[in-house]
Amino acid sequence: MAETVLALDDVWKSYSDGEHVLRSVSLDVEAGSFVGIHGRSGSGKSTLLRLMGLLAIPSRGSVKVLGSDSASLKPSQSARIRRERLGFIFQGFNLIPHITAVENIEVPMWLVGVRGQERRERALADLRRFGLEKLADRYPREMSHGEQQRVAAIRALVNRPRIILADEPTSSLDDESAKVFLDLVSRFNRELGTVVVMTTTDLDEAKAGTVSYRLESGSLSRD
Ligand SMILES: Nc1ncnc2c1ncn2[C@@H]1O[C@H](COP(=O)(O)OP(=O)(O)O)[C@@H](O)[C@H]1O
Ligand SMILES: [Mg+2]
Incomplete structure (x- = not known):
């Protein structure tokens, strides 16, 4: 049996107005999968990903990330798991604007204490591996949205997290760039075994994964 890397059990979430945004969501994500x-x-997609990313805790039920129950972690412990074992990709425009692509990719390594020269080498090695070396010295404003999002994906990957959480990463991309982006994260999943959990408003895109779900008014069901 594959290891369960994310386990949500009867998860409910409401914000201060009390209305339930997630309703009894249960989900096991196994090692090797692309969800x-x-x-x-x-429908609750960002709320769900924030719970998986230890950025919020459920109102009821439990969220276990790599075996740790999110509600019992101290803030310093969740911060450490986020830094060392999770990678995040957001909807867009989240590269730091005044530094280059390769410097953006160095940031997560800097946060875990990798030294200067090694940082640069590892960032460049990943850009090369995924065919993006020509972007290394560009600033975000010098790249298309699709290119920026591919750089953001490498940045999420560079510390070799167990899990990458991607919240509507393709929603500001055209169809062709979205496809190139999906091929890239599929490679992370296949070649490095990185678990990917990705939300989207597009049914076909969700099916690019190894398993797909639908979220409707806070209720999750298998497709
Ligand atoms: N911080 C918040 N406070 C109150 N309500 C929120 C908050 N964040 C999201 N919501 C509400 O929760 C519901 C789900 O939001 P969200 O998880 O962002 O959905 P999605 O990402 O699928 O668009 C929406 O009705 C939204 O208005
Ligand atoms: Mg959202």
């Missing part, structure tokens, strides 16, 4: 979750705007 696609589709749902329309407001």
